[in-house]
Structure formats: structure tokens, C-alpha cells
Amino acid sequence: MIELRNVTKTYPAPRGRRAILDDITCVLGDEGSVGILGRNGAGKSTLLRILGGSELPDLGTVKRHGRVSWPIGFSGGFNGSLTGEENCRFAARIYDADVDEVIERTREFAEIGDYFFMPVRSYSSGMKVRLAFGLSMAIDFDVYLVDEITAVGDRKFQKKCRDAFREREQRSSMIIVSHQMKTI
């Protein structure tokens, strides 16, 4: 569950500052899932970063209860010189999850074979996404922040992701942002 209280976030624009969030007070993800629609550049990803806590609002407070994920969907946060396994180990440690279990579940889900034990910099972009998605499914979050995961991997992998999401929806809540009505 994420509580926003009087949250304001602005960005510098050619003329003055542009407000992305203007004095928002609400509660998200306490039950079920939330979809947030917006055009490109409306501030959806920024909103997710603020919800997740990797970016701070200009004003107001954001309170998170339970384990909230990082914005899932692109493969940020990996260090290229470490292997997939080492990157998973790091993530498991900072989320205080069982390290061996996370590594095992990620390896199984990502299906990238022995590349799992190679430095991430040698991965193709598809493999990176597989690893990122596998890792986010391997740690049990109470709230998932999802950023546009429309085209990830091949069709078989996409189905796997959808199934994993469905299954997660039973226990956790999702906050999904997209610019496509269909995704939501």
C-alpha cells in the first residue's frame, strides 16, 4: 500500500516549470490493481519512480507499507561487469530476501542458460529484459510497479510473463502505467 499526501513534482520546461503531479493525496494498491493511462511524456514513469522512492517529490510525503518493487519493465540497475547471478545476489540482499532462492527462481524463469553466469555486459537486450523480469518475479513483493511491459521477448516468453503476472495478482497488487488502453 502506498500513501501519497500533498505530493507535488515539477520539472523545468522552456517556460517556467511544468507540474507533473499537483498536490495529490491518495492511497494506491491497498486492494486489487490500478492502471494509469497517460500520453508519452505525461509523467507516468516519473510517477512510478516517486511511488517506488527512487525519486523524491518536491513537496509532500510518500509512505510505503510492505515490500514495494522497483519499476519493472526495463533493465536498469544491473552492473555490466558482474554476472547475472551476482546481480541477483545483490538485489536479493538489499531486499532482504533469501539469496539462494532468488537466484534459483530467477535462473529458472529467465531461461538464458549459462549466460546467467556471464557478465551482464555480454547480454543481448532481450536477455537483459528476461533477467530483469525473472528477478522481479523471484522476489515476493506486496506491490508491483510496472512500466509498459508490452513487448518483452518472444511470444512464448510474453505468455510466461502474463501468466506470472496473473498468478501474482492473487496475492499482490499491481500499479501499471501505460499509454495503451489495451495493456491495461
Place this chain on the structure above:
Amino acid sequence: MIQALDRQLNVIWALTLRETRTRFGQYQLGYLWAFVEPIVWILSFYLIFALVDRPSPRGMSLFGFLATGMITYELFSKTAEKVSLAINVNRALLFYPQVRPLDLTFARWLLETATHCSVFVVIMASELMVTGQSLRISDPLSLLGGLLLASALGYGVGLIFCMAQVIFPSLEKMRGPMMRPLFWTSGIFFTANSLPLEARKILMYNPVVHAVEFVRQGWFTSYQAKWASLPYLLGWVLSLLFIGTLLEREIRRRIEVT
């Protein structure tokens, strides 16, 4: 509160393990390289001193004199260097919400301090073994304090550069040239007691000299750090940390995560 502290320590520890891996992991011999650099420095200056027949200060072996100075200085300067790059190198990690800019600098501080303290122990112990002397630390508190304050000075300088670089990226290029004079003026090649009055007056403004003096007083039985001042050194450390953490508050909203 305690839970939050525990979580943060958890993050710092994970970062430290990861830094260890990225700093030493990609080379063969890994951690050994941490020892190679100071040893090469010490031995080259040992050779130069021996060639020009310059004696070491009274009561110190030439090797011990150079080693105490060099390792203390390296502890300061390497900590400053590594900490100053903490955000630039690990920006991708800020992607994880619980990783904060200060955690990145803490992890590097921890790793550098642990590394150089081990270097100190190993190099000084090997001198004792080669010369067949027994270990006698004359003032353990002064030795430990000197090393820790050198590391804290390095952290303060590194922290300020690290945060200021977020606003002025070109500072990264200036750090090297700005630090270079310190190599010659930090007491690696002289002791405060052996300096002429005029030179001492000026050189004692450099806080690193004070740290080196404390380390030497701690290690050598016959050396008294008459001119080193703990309040002066602490004053530097606290001011640097104050400015550094102030800058952190200013930049934490400005960092752009990929």
C-alpha cells in the same frame, strides 16, 4: 527506527560486497593488487633515498619511515578518489529505491579503509619479519587514531567532490591536479620535527601531515609528534563532513537516474 537502521546497514553491506567484487574481481590475483601499488611506491622511493644517501629520521628505519608515510597518505588519497566517483560509477544502482547516494559513498569508504589498514598490517609485519625484530607498538591509540583520521579526511574530501560533481561534472577532471601537491607536502618524505621553523609553519596547515605524524608516533617508540594537533585535525574532518552532507541534501533531488 532500529528496523530502518538495520535495513540501511544491510544495503551498505551488500554494496560493500559488490564493490569488493567489482574493484578486485576482474583481475587475476584480485585482492593482491591492493598491495602491489603501495609496495612499488615505497620501494622506488627507498631506492632513490638510498642512492642519494639521504638518511631516515633518527629512530626510524628508512623502509618504516617511507611505509608509514606512504600508506597513510594512500589511505587518505585513495579514499578521496574512490568516494568521489561513488555516484558517477554506480549511478545505475540508484535505480533501486533503498540505495541512497550516501550509501554508495559509505560502501566505498568502508572498502578503502579496510583495504589500506590490511596493507598497513601486512607491509609493516613483513618489515619486522625480514629484519627479525619483534613487534612493539609504542602507542596503539595514536596509530589507530592517525589511520582512522586519515581515512575520515579522505572520506570528507571525496564526499564533497562526489556531491559537487553532480552539479559541476567538470570537477572530476580537476580533482587529480588539485590533490597532486599533497603527495609532496603530506609528510611522506619528512617529519614535522625535522623541518626548519618557517617550512613547518606552512606545512602544518596541511591536515594530512598531522595524521601521518600521529601514525609515526604510534609506530616508532622514539618518535614524538610534538607538532601534531588533534583538535586541528578533528576540526578539518568535521568541517569537511558538514559541508559534504550539506551538499548531499542539495543534490539528492537533482540526481537523474538513467
